[in-house]
Amino acid sequence: MSAFFANLLFTYQSLIYGLGINAILGLSMYVVLAIGQLSLGQAAFMGVGAYASSLLSVKLGLSFPVVLVAAAGVPAMLALLVSVPTLRLSGVYLAIATIGLGEVLRLFYVNWDYAGGALGLSGIPDRGGFFTIFGTLALLLAAAFAVGRSRIGRAMEAIREDEQAAGVMGIDVPRYKLAALVISAAIAGIAGAYNAHVTAFIAPGDYAFDNAVTILSYALLGGIGSPLGPVFGAFLLTALPELLRPLHDYRLVLNGLIIVSVVIFMPRGLFSWHMRRIGAAK
Amino acid sequence: MTDALLEINHLGVRFGAVQALSDVSFRVEAGTIHGLIGPNGAGKTTAFNVISGLARQTSGQIRLAGVTLDQLPSYRRTRLGLARTFQNIRIFREMSVLENVLTGAHVQTGGSALDILLRLPRFRAAEREGVARARDILQLVGLESRAESGAGDLAYGDMRRLEIARALASNPKLLMLDEPAAGMNPSETQALRDLLLVLKKRGVTLLLVEHDMQFVMQLCEEITVLNFGALIAQGSPQEVRRDPQVIEAYLGTKTAHKLEQKS
Numbered sequence: 418m419s420a421f422f423a424n425l426l427f428t429y430q431s432l433i434y435g436l437g438i439n440a441i442l443g444l445s446m447y448v449v450l451a452i453g454q455l456s457l458g459q460a461a462f463m464g465v466g467a468y469a470s471s472l473l474s475v476k477l478g479l480s481f482p483v484v485l486v487a488a489a490g491v492p493a494m495l496a497l498l499v500s501v502p503t504l505r506l507s508g509v510y511l512a513i514a515t516i517g518l519g520e521v522l523r524l525f526y527v528n529w530d531y532a533g534g535a536l537g538l539s540g541i542p543d544r545g546g547f548f549t550i551f552g553t554l555a556l557l558l559a560a561a562f563a564v565g566r567s568r569i570g571r572a573m574e575a576i577r578e579d580e581q582a583a584g585v586m587g588i589d590v591p592r593y594k595l596a597a598l599v600i601s602a603a604i605a606g607i608a609g610a611y612n613a614h615v616t617a618f619i620a621p622g623d624y625a626f627d628n629a630v631t632i633l634s635y636a637l638l639g640g641i642g643s644p645l646g647p648v649f650g651a652f653l654l655t656a657l658p659e660l661l662r663p664l665h666d667y668r669l670v671l672n673g674l675i676i677v678s679v680v681i682f683m684p685r686g687l688f689s690w691h692m693r694r695i696g697a698a699k
Numbered sequence: 700m701t702d703a704l705l706e707i708n709h710l711g712v713r714f715g716a717v718q719a720l721s722d723v724s725f726r727v728e729a730g731t732i733h734g735l736i737g738p739n740g741a742g743k744t745t746a747f748n749v750i751s752g753l754a755r756q757t758s759g760q761i762r763l764a765g766v767t768l769d770q771l772p773s774y775r776r777t778r779l780g781l782a783r784t785f786q787n788i789r790i791f792r793e794m795s796v797l798e799n800v801l802t803g804a805h806v807q808t809g810g811s812a813l814d815i816l817l818r819l820p821r822f823r824a825a826e827r828e829g830v831a832r833a834r835d836i837l838q839l840v841g842l843e844s845r846a847e848s849g850a851g852d853l854a855y856g857d858m859r860r861l862e863i864a865r866a867l868a869s870n871p872k873l874l875m876l877d878e879p880a881a882g883m884n885p886s887e888t889q890a891l892r893d894l895l896l897v898l899k900k901r902g903v904t905l906l907l908v909e910h911d912m913q914f915v916m917q918l919c920e921e922i923t924v925l926n927f928g929a930l931i932a933q934g935s936p937q938e939v940r941r942d943p944q945v946i947e948a949y950l951g952t953k954t955a956h957k958l959e960q961k962s
């Protein structure tokens with residue numbers, strides 16, 4: 418009996434953690450899309466954060482705050498390397514540059530014996546938890562709103578709408594793009610660290626291209642009129658498969674159908690409310 | 700002659716097989732309204748694009764207030780005092796009218812990333828100040844009542860005025876206007892003329908591309924005429940209007956008849 422309840426709790430706990438972690442991933446996607454760039458590397462950045470943090474926890478036994486700094490910093494540096502060559506090109510090139518990133522990294526993990534090779538890493542200590550995850554989400558959301566409602570948010574929206582016109586406004590477009598990708602990679606890396614430390618186990622295949630598409634679909638479903646869009650999109654897409662569980666085999670079909678219908682019939686996403694971009698009343 | 704704000708020296712621009720500009724030189728004196736005219740495809744917009752850094756010249760130099768612009772990206776040119784509008788309206792349609800003007804004031808607007816993240820009082824003060832200034836500019840162009848509207852919902856003539864307001868927000872020394880009167884009705888055109896005269900009085904130098912000849916002739920003290928990418932005439936409205944090459948370039952067009960009637 419108690420085992421049954423423990424099990425039930427465990428099931429819901431992982432769902433609740435998943436909601437928070439995926440919402441953070443949705444925000445990481447938002448930071449890039451809000452500036453009109455398309456990155457298909459968010460899962461890869463998440464994976465780098467997961468591996469970097471797990472190795473530091475498992476092999477060196479470092480404390481979690483230190484581990485988190487690495488979880489954000491290492492993917493941020495990778496993003497810097499990836500984006501510098503694509504900066505002056507249009508958004509599509511970033512998508513192409515990041516598309517293969519997940520696959521390259523997967524092969525790297527598989528062949529990296531120190532990190533467990535194909536078997537992955539297990540025995541990652543249980544760190545973080547509910548308050549850490551949702552506290553981070555709340556902080557990031559507040560930060561995204563504060564930044565969105567300032568000259569930085571206006572510059573990002575200007576770049577998203579018309580890069581050349583934004584440059585003519587005096588906005589240093591390449592610098593903004595670089596900052597957006599680096600910050601989004603850091604956020605994804607933190608989500609990766611949380612995920613690794615609540616599931617105790619990571620494997621090379623966890624951060625592949627299909628995961629990148631899932632993260633993108635959080636933002637597509639929720640919309641990018643405000644940072645809340647991708648967060649709700651992530652909540653919905655994380656909860657939906659669970660809610661549809663009684664449908665057994667049909668649930669994935671319905672899940673896909675819902676996503677496709679939203680994209681077709683509501684191109685601005687379910688949550689199309691547009692945030693104001695001025696940081697002071699009146 | 701010494702206080703030219705903008706100096707264009709032997710400017711050449713080639714797009715593949717198209718020589719859009721060849722060996723064009725002219726100077727825009729500070730404090731003047733300078734016209735840049737020519738038939739369709741003459742290279743006027745190309746000149747604007749090269750001056751503002753959206754296209755690169757294949758030869759020649761551009762100097763703004765003595766500073767060579769040639770290798771600078773467009774945002775640096777804006778910071779040196781250059782602003783422009785676009786012939787094919789390029790406002791930020793998904794922002795409000797007020798937000799568009801504030802975006803134009805990007806360089807002026809204060810607040811570091813940390814101020815913004817912590818929403819410090821000095822950040823909020825800077826935002827309030829920016830909004831007040833943006834409202835003043837909107838009032839100047841006659842759009843104050845539309846401040847909260849979506850920019851994409853404006854009427855055509857209002858979009859053109861928003862382009863001007865957004866460009867003014869950067870406090871430019873030189874404002875380049877690419878066909879600001881296009882699609883405006885006579886009363887809007889009249890209001891635009893008054894606006895440009897106010898700007899001139901305030902010390903903004905204007906470089907004006909416009910097909911409405913009456914508008915150009917009334918406003919400009921100096922006019923540069925391009926045809927097929929080459930400079931064909933330069934001088935006061937009276938001189939340009941009588942120039943045989945200019946009349947020939949416009950021959951057959953309605954404008955030519957207007958020009959001839961007037962001279």
Ligand SMILES: Nc1ncnc2c1ncn2[C@@H]1O[C@H](COP(=O)(O)OP(=O)(O)OP(=O)(O)O)[C@@H](O)[C@H]1O
Pocket residue numbers: 714717718719737738739740741742743744745746786
């Ligand atoms: N990016 C480009 N690539 C190739 N050709 C171009 C490009 N931009 C302009 N051109 C060509 O350069 C020439 C000059 O065009 P431009 O737009 O500067 O003319 P314009 O004087 O502004 O004309 P209009 O009065 O019709 O606006 C045209 O032949 C045009 O087709």
Ligand SMILES: [Mg+2]
Pocket residue numbers: 743744745786
């Ligand atoms: Mg033109």
